[in-house]
Amino acid sequence: MKIGLIGFGKTGKSVASILLDNEKFSLEWVLRQSKVLEHRSVPEFFGVESDEPGLIYSSATTTAEELLEKHPVDAIIDFSSSDGIYTYGEFAAEKKVKIISAISHYQEKELQLLKKLARKTTVFWSPNITLGVNYLLFASKFLKKIAPWVDIEVNEEHFKTKKGTSGTAVKIAEALDVEKENINSVRAGGIVGKHEVIFGFPYQTVRLIHESISREAFGNGVVFVVENLKDKKKGLYNFEDILSPYFAV
Numbered sequence: 001m002k003i004g005l006i007g008f009g010k011t012g013k014s015v016a017s018i019l020l021d022n023e024k025f026s027l028e029w030v031l032r033q034s035k036v037l038e039h040r041s042v043p044e045f046f047g048v049e050s051d052e053p054g055l056i057y058s059s060a061t062t063t064a065e066e067l068l069e070k071h072p073v074d075a076i077i078d079f080s081s082s083d084g085i086y087t088y089g090e091f092a093a094e095k096k097v098k099i100i101s102a103i104s105h106y107q108e109k110e111l112q113l114l115k116k117l118a119r120k121t122t123v124f125w126s127p128n129i130t131l132g133v134n135y136l137l138f139a140s141k142f143l144k145k146i147a148p149w150v151d152i153e154v155n156e157e158h159f160k161t162k163k164g165t166s167g168t169a170v171k172i173a174e175a176l177d178v179e180k181e182n183i184n185s186v187r188a189g190g191i192v193g194k195h196e197v198i199f200g201f202p203y204q205t206v207r208l209i210h211e212s213i214s215r216e217a218f219g220n221g222v223v224f225v226v227e228n229l230k231d232k233k234k235g236l237y238n239f240e241d242i243l244s245p246y247f248a249v
Contacts, residue, residue, distance in 0.1 A: 003023050003228065004073040004097075006064070006088065007080035008032040008056065011102075011215045015079060016042050018219025025226070027054040028073050030082075031088075035060055064088030068095055075100060075229075077222055082106055085113060093120040096234075100225055102129040102218065104167035118236035122229055126239050127167030129221040132170055133195055133237040136210040137172055138247065140197045143206065144176050151200035152176050157186040158193055168195055193215075 001024060005016055008030050020043060021028045030042055035058040037045060042054030059068060064076075064087050075098035078084055082103055092099055098119060104127045106114070117123050126134065144150065154176070156169035169183050172195065193212040198205065212218075228242040 001075065001230065002073040002091075004028055004064075004067065004071070004076045005030045006078045006084055007077045008037070009079070011218050012079040012214035013045075015077065015200050015219040015222055016054070017046055018049065018216055018223060019077075020046065020052060020222055021055065025060040025223070026052045028052070028071050029067055030054065030056045031059055031064055031067060031219075032056065033059050033064070059087065065091045068092060068097065073097060075226055078103060079218075082110060082137070085110055085117075089113060089117050093117040093123075093223070096121050099124065099227060099228075100129075100222065100229070101125040102185070102222070103127070105164065109123075115236055118234060121234050122232050122237070123235070124225055124229055124242075126225075127134075127171055128193075128195075129219050129225060129239075130210070130212060130217045131224050132217065133168055133193075133210040133212075134221075134243060136195065136197065137175060138240070138243060140172065140208055141175055143199055143208075147199070147201070150155060152178050153184065153198040153200070154178050155184045155196040155198070156194065157188070157191050159190050160187050162187060166193070166195070168193075172197060201237045 003019055003025050005012060016027060019025050027042055034153055037056045038058045040056050041217055043050035068091055076092055078101045082105055114123050154169055154173045156166040158166060165183055170180055173180055173183050192215060195210050197208045
């Protein structure tokens with residue numbers, strides 16, 4: 001399966017390294033804003049031997065439309081920014097290219113665009129694309145269903161420079177009917193990402209915790225999502241859609 005990657009920051013690089021290690025996928029190209037590393041290859045950047053082209057392009061000189069015309073792919077993985085969808089979304093949908101977005105925050109305008117694109121192609125969005133944190137979300141919803149009266153606290157910890165409340169924490173809070181204002185946030189050092197849900201019962205406490213040890217966890221999540229989307233028809237999907245069958249008894 002041929003893959004195009006949008007964004008080559010810390011997380012994008014980690015995702016690229018995972019894709020290179022997986023024989024089921026071929027990383028065709030990377031599109032990033034910066035001209036640094038332009039026209040070099042991802043395998044060369046990591047110092048590994050690979051038959052995958054993985055050429056790096058800059059959006060300052062090359063458009064996503066040009067890339068999709070010259071170097072077609074089956075799916076685009078987006079780890080860029082909230083407005084990145086505007087640079088490739090419409091054209092990718094016309095080409096029936098699958099869109100997997102791992103952007104933490106979207107405004108209503110971008111969410112409506114995703115729905116529009118989903119009428120033409122397969123679109124997936126998750127503010128946190130790690131498998132573990134989405135399992136935590138599922139488990140939390142099940143426990144809340146068993147004991148809807150339980151006290152719930154949502155905590156999130158991230159690296160010092162991360163702005164705003166974690167999109168994943170917001171999604172967890174919404175699923176558990178916890179007000180966004182009641183999410184507890186910590187910003188310190190180089191914490192990759194930690195989410196905790198505390199269930200306070202009268203005589204016991206249950207804590208569900210997910211911690212990202214390395215950004216490669218996002219790459220593993222991407223692989224899981226793409227493999228589970230390959231046979232999906234057009235439409236807008238989230239992690240719940242692809243995890244639900246695994247929870248069927």
